[in-house]
Amino acid sequence: MTGSSVHVPRRAAATGISRVMTPARLTGLALVASLALVTGCTAEPVPAPPRDRKVPAGGFQLVAFDSCAEALQQLKTAAKAYVGPWGFGPSGDVRTFSGAEQAGAPAAAKRADAAPGANAAAPGDTAAGAAAPGYSGTNTHEAGVDEPDLVKTDGKRIVTVNRGKLYVIDPATRRLTGELKLAPGADGFGGAEASLLLQGDRALVLLREGWAGIAKPAVPEGGARRAPADGPMPDDIVGPRLIMVDLSGEPKIIGEYRIDGSLVDARQVGTTVRVVVRSAPRLTFPYRERATDDQRTAASREIIDNATADDWLPRYEITSGGRTSTGRVGCDRVSRPASYSGTSLVTVLSFDLGVATLGAGDPVTVIADGDTVYSNGPRLYVANDQRWRVLPALTARNAAPDPKDETTELYQFDTSGAGAPRYVAAASVPGWLINQYAMSEWDGHLRVATTRGRTWGNKPDSTSSVYVLRADGTTLTQVGKVTGLGKGERIHAVRFVGGTGYVVTFRQTDPLYTVDLRDPAAPKVSGELKINGYSAYLHPAGEGRLLGVGQEASDQGRVQGTQLSLFDVTDPAKPTRIAQYHVRQGHSEAEFDPHAFLYWPAERLVVVPLTVYGAVSSSGAVNDRSVVGKPGLPSNVALALRVGDGGFTEVGTVDHTLGTGRPEDLAPIRRSLVVDGVLWTVSDAGLKATSLSTLQTLGWLRTG
Template sequence: MRRSLVVLSALCVALSGCTGGRTPATGSSSAQPVAPGPAPAFKLVAFDSCEQLLSSLRDAAAGVVGPWGFANGGTMWRGGGVADTNALGRSDLAGGKAAAPGAQEFSGTNNHEAGVDEPDIVKTDGKRIVTLAHGALKVVDVASRTVSGSLTLGSVDDVSGKSATNVTDLLLAGDRALVLGYDYKASIDGPPGRAPGVSGAQMTLVDLAGAPKVIGRFTIDGGLLDARQVGGTARVVVVSRPMITFPDTSKFDNDDARIAANRSAVTAAPVEAWLPKWTAVDGAGKRTEGRVDCGAVSRPTTYSATSMLTVLTFDLAGAALGGGDPVSVVADGDTVYANGPSLYVANDQRWRVMADTVRKKVATSPARPLTQVFKFDISGAGRPRFVASGEVPGWLLNQYSMSEWDGHLRIATTTSLENTTSSAVYVLRLNGGQLTEAGHVDGLGKGERIYSVRFIGTTGYVVTFRQTDPLYTLDLSNPSSPKVVGELKIPGYSAYLHPAGDGRLLGLGQDANAQGRVQGLQVSLFDVRDPAHPARLAQHQEKGGHSEAEYDPHAFLYWAPLGLLAVPMWDNQQPTVVVLKVSDTAITEAGAITHPGRYTTIRRSLIVGGTLWTLSEQGLKATDAATLAEQAWIAL
């Protein structure tokens, strides 16, 4: 989600597994199996009462609190990790979304799964383009190529007099837009223990039927992780930290005394310190407040109680946003994946690895990297239902590391342990309230880590990298016996894989020399019709170039009807969008698009009819998709 950076300055907890960058592995490539073994299954358990919830939270948090509390600063990425980000949809690959009456065919957002929309900075329905610019929502009429509506979003901080809202992404459903962002005013008005600058996640519902107007706003403690939309229903995932006021431990001369004082603060904290508070305001200004209910909270077998994961539900066609119907798990969240009926949230459990270091205890053996997965049933329009939980060894790269097919979850992870690194793909099946292993294949890229993953039907593609790019093809048709069937080694790596139809696969990443040093942007066209013998048919290189699409696939546009590929790029020259033509066997450069301003970075590209639209913070440019002739410039 999306892919905004949110600094949760003093509340992001080292113990709770805040995501950061994965450390590149070392060693040589090898497909010899290493057997990490399956992780034990675990099951979510609901709390029976607020008293039981509070007792369990206090005990768990007191067990992991450090000499300086939970907080040591930190950074949380929305969309799941270093390269989320998280995204492409098979409907888009096959020619885009069906246009509404009176609209033209259009590309839409590059989503992971067909029918599951993801938040982004721009949306279109074929008649209008809706985007966020300079803290405002802008509506551009495609036919007249003019700004037809503008709405400044957010409230004003009573203390500073400045805008207290930061808008980041949006979803679009008919004449409604759901704008996602952060309310910094909530950090000033919020309860004791909330750190300065820490925001409340905020959702704003905007009616676009006439002049854009706000008809509902919802704010909740915590930071946005990601969101998904199916039809007119949006699911928003929020991660919050306990709001506990710790004593000044600098007066103590040893860590044991500091930890004891902090444990006293934890064991005195009320249950409200953990339960996120929410506020809803409708279009008439009516205000409603509440908290996540004790009965809506569940816990995994092992947890630190330093994070709460909450899933909210909003009907975008409603008169207002309402209370969000929250359901929560005492866990952190790093990565969100949904395929329509199911929504998964993964938690990489890094707090387990870090706990002994923070508490200055020496472990007898390294903690084993694990990822917890929580599955929700979102097939209905109402509150999500917990379905199952599971655990696999290793850590995920991003949402593309997960895929549900025929009732089975395929999940690719990298495990680094005792100076060895290897990757695996696990297949999990539903077994009561648990996700248990049906089968796995390991030993992928020994000494390397995963750089990209793509699951298409019963075939999986995994790229690992250290000095060369092994592209592994996996046969996943038998869930109990997944296997590697092919491997292709080339210089560099693909950070994003995109199906191009008829047994073709596009890879976007970096070229590299024999020592593994990156050389610049690289686009590869692979032939994967025979999974046992993948081959690269063509490549295009931009020396010294980099692209946002390498870590955020929303910036990647492939328009199959024209064989058009548009990729934003920056190097030492002016930022551009490189436009390529992709045939069955070749990649050729069609040209480049720039925006006014020496350092104006173009963020997104989309197709509406025969026009290629490109978006930067400065404006939208309309370009003929066939000739690349400029048609219009619209300042935002």
């Protein structure tokens, strides 16, 4: 175990904070997000920047600290250059990490891949995840790389987490075979959504407790530190909780791990899981009403001067076999880029689900920030952009961003071995990513799609690009680029399939660009298709076919409900849309979380969740008729379509009723998966087994 480690009894204090996502709390979350995403990019030593100063992006070669004393001194110097009268934050608008309402970071848009329990690959579908015949899983990005989600299957069992409990289902008998409360007295973990990974008889549950900011409560001027009634004690670890569950018999917890910060994301290859966490120094900046800005800034710097390494470096706590040990990331595990702000750290943890204990996670920490994770297995990338630092003020005055602020930093780690990841290289690309699908590694090259410029107001000047980079020693060197995509628009979806990239931009119409990336040094746009609306997620559907799910829109760009599109991309120079399925007033979780999208190649079946308001009808490639719904009432269903050579055929819908038969009591379906010819749909109310061919109900298991 790196760092200090002593055996201590588990505290009786609360280990989580109940958070209700009220508008005020959402506002607080946005403020904390703006702070948490401030990239480590202020060169040191430098004088304190004025409140309107923009912090430039810097160099990327990572260097380990020689000692804790050196690490602490340089962190303090960098942090003091960035702190303002109200603590850390853009233009000083966040007074204190702990003073704002805070919650766990969202699951970065979210995400998708494939390993045991991911989508089976169709012939020629190199981007879809491969799985054993007979079962799928929830949608993922890369073959052989699994991602955490609220339900998993290995074909023999289905495991899901819901409202603080884990459930195990036998898909063959359609029976609930196990149930486990994940924490005493916990009911939904105070609103923190759980996800899990599955390997053999082990499940790893990830709880998004905590945040990227500070665990300590705010201190009134002249007052003593105290614990709030509904929060943790000042020295408690507040952050994500990892729970290892043994599924070999009645499910039971065999280990827990907590660490300061917030969960960014995780990836699994075989038995090895990489967990990415971001954290910040645990400092409290008091609110001083009767003081000048200079006095407040001086007081904030004094607080930094008095901080210790324990205030900066993430602490962790491990429970196994009834014993709890604590420690923190050692200074020898921390590296720094050439310039940084000292306000945030990213830690990559490694765990082996093939053993019965979690261990210390073998942490590797970088003084930087990160909000998006992509992995193809041998390599893992953590991306970090600065939009939340620069956009709020720019949007308010309809101003264009400064080009030097529009950067995304990329950190590449070698994860080909089972041990701790090895930092390899880093780079900076202009613009911002939409999600992990904007990154893809192929043939030794990383492709990255970004948007830069102003996308709002009356004078949008945005443009999108695709950059091709190759690892060259400790840097990722740009070897090619395509620019000028979607002027005045922003990227809504990206998918890379082998040597081709598909980029969707949108403001009023939806250009689908095909990009030829076979020659990394000379990428080029092959073709363009302009249609109304946009796709928010793109999925390969076999040779020459591409599926899109997003929103239909009017000629003026006003969205008009969920649409599924089938594109023929056989000729990259002339992409065409073969068919469209439109649900008026519809919205789908698959539009922002690809895990909610299911494509089962064996049946050429597409299943997406839909929430629809009013009397709903479909139009486009199928005849007009009611899908589901009553005027004024939301309807929640899973829509199943079969993809033919010429378009869509509606198979039907599945709903989860709570037993009253009333439309308003339909629980929103969130995920779909296939096991041995049975379609399983998952909601907060339970799981339903449905015939894949007829959509007749075969069984219902309530878990809500």
